[in-house]
Amino acid sequence: MLQVSYIRENREQVLERLAVKNFKQPELVDEIIQLDEKRRQTQNLSDSVAAEANAAAKKIGELMRSGKKEEAEGLKANTGKWKEDIKTYTEQLAAVEDELYQKLVLLPNLPHSSVPKGLTPEENEVVLENGTIPELPAGALPHWELAAKYGLIDFELGVKITGAGFPVYKGKGAKLQRALINFFLDEAEKAGYSEVMVPLLVNEASGFGTGQLPDKEGQMYHVGIDNLYLIPTAEVPVTNLYRDVILKADELPVKNCGYTPCFRREAGSYGAHVRGLNRLHQFDKIEIVQIVNPEESYKAHEDMSAHVQSLLQKLGLPYRVLRLCGGDMGFAAALTHDMETWSAAQQRWLEVSSVSNFETFQSTRLKLRFRNAEGKTQLAHTLNGSALALPRIxxxxxxNNQTENGIKIPEALVPYTKFEWID
Structure with a gap:
């Protein structure tokens, strides 16, 4: 959530950056500024009446002590009006603060100055490409046919048990899944991340804290009877570990990682590009989260991006890094790098990770602060990234690794799978 003081003092810049994000309600900025002015005026009036009442109460005491009872009683006659005025201003203040809050939560985060303009994924900026695109032999199969051929994943059984988008992993497919989870967690630990195991259900406050609510409630599974949400990513519970926390400067950076299943409704996703593992309702993911001093957040963002790239390099997967344009960025992000791997059988790029810097957008909602070197509290910066999401990996x-003799397991994974081939 953006801070009102920043919006008030930087109106033109706020409007300019919101335009980069293709925000459709720029009029909200002026409405927020006007409501903030009304809030401050109401607060001043309330404070003025309270000060007058306090001064009168002190004066009444002095008059009573000096025996000037009649004069004191005259002042007391105004007490009821002061109380009524303060009550009225308090009610007005609560109403305007609520209206201000309801408009503030509709504003997305401002994009970083490096974010390119654009509306669609096609306008994202390619930062780099790495690796060689494999050339597959004639008759190469897409992964859903390979999964059926080698008995790795049963999509139809998942439909029977739950519905489309909930696959069942079997045999070496299940072992490959578990191997990737352990490999990614071990690599995160080597990079200085501490593993945490977190709940898969979160409350509204947690969803609000990281920006999923009220923006993405339509994409989250809601347990209505308990008013809880299945997590769309471990980012939500892992970041919320620090909601309402004041950290010490020497505790930064906080670096946590966590493995969880993730649940997304993916409403409105149809067509050939969602076939097989391309888009699921339930999938496994390792998430990395950092909480940092604002001065270090963009270096942390680069480090997180480099960590994700190192995983793809160790798996021998060709990939590219995209800087998302304003129109393709998430609601809460200030800067996002997507990592995509090349699907040789489908002949297209598949997103496997997003690494985002939220600056103070989440920490404002979370009231997540740290005490700086001067002993003053200030908002921390938060970042998160997929390292990695498993389905498209x-x-x-x-x-990419299919041959006439089977599917070759990358060397880095063999200690985890305990087998070199799927055949």
């Missing part, structure tokens, strides 16, 4: 591993 599995898809590209199967497709």
């Amino acid at each position: 599995v898809a590209t591993l199967l497709e």
Whole structure:
């Protein structure tokens, strides 16, 4: 959530950056500024009446002590009006603060100055490409056919048990899944992240704190009877570990990682590009989260991006890094790098990670602060990234490594799978 003082003092810049994000309600900025002015005026009036009442109460005491009872009683006659005025201003203040809050939560985060303009994924900026695009032999199969051929994943059984988008992993497919989870967690630990195990259900406050609510409630599974949400990513519970926390300067950076299943409704996602593992309702993911001093956040963002790239390099997967344009960025992000791997059988790029810097957008909502070197509290910066999401990694591993004799397991994974081939 943006801070009112920043919006008030930087109106033109706020409007300019919101335009980069293709925000459709720029009039909200002036409405917020006007409501903030009304809030401050109401607060001043309330404070003025309270000060007058306090001064009168002190004067009444002095008059009573000096025996000037009649004069004191005259002042007391105004007490009821002061109380009524303060009550009225308090009610007005609560109403305007609520209206101000309801408008503030509708503003997305401002994009970083490096974010390119654009509306669609096609306008994202390619930062770099790495690796060689594999050339597959004639008759190469997409991953969903490979999964059926080698008995790795049963999509139909998942439909029977739950519905589309809930696959069942079997045999070496299940072992490959578990191997990737352990490999990613071990690599995160080597990079200085501490593993945490967190709940898969969160309350409204947690969803609000990281920006999923009220922006993405339509994409989250809601347990209505308990008013809880299945997590769309471990980012939500892992970041909320520090809601309402004041950290010490020497505790930064906080670096946590966590493995969880993730649940997304993916409403409105149809067509050939969602086939197989390309888009699921339930999938496994390792998330990395950092809480840092604002001065270090963009270096942390680069480090997180480099960590994700190192995983793709160790798996031998060709990939590219995109800087998302304003129109393709998430509601809460100030800067996002997407990592995509090349699907050789499908002949297209598949997103496997997003690394985002939220600056103070989440920490404002979370009231997540740290005490700086001067002993003053200030908002921390938060970042998160997928390291990595498994479905499309599995898809590209199967497709890119298929041979006439089976599917070759990347060398880095063999200590985890305990097998070199799927055949």
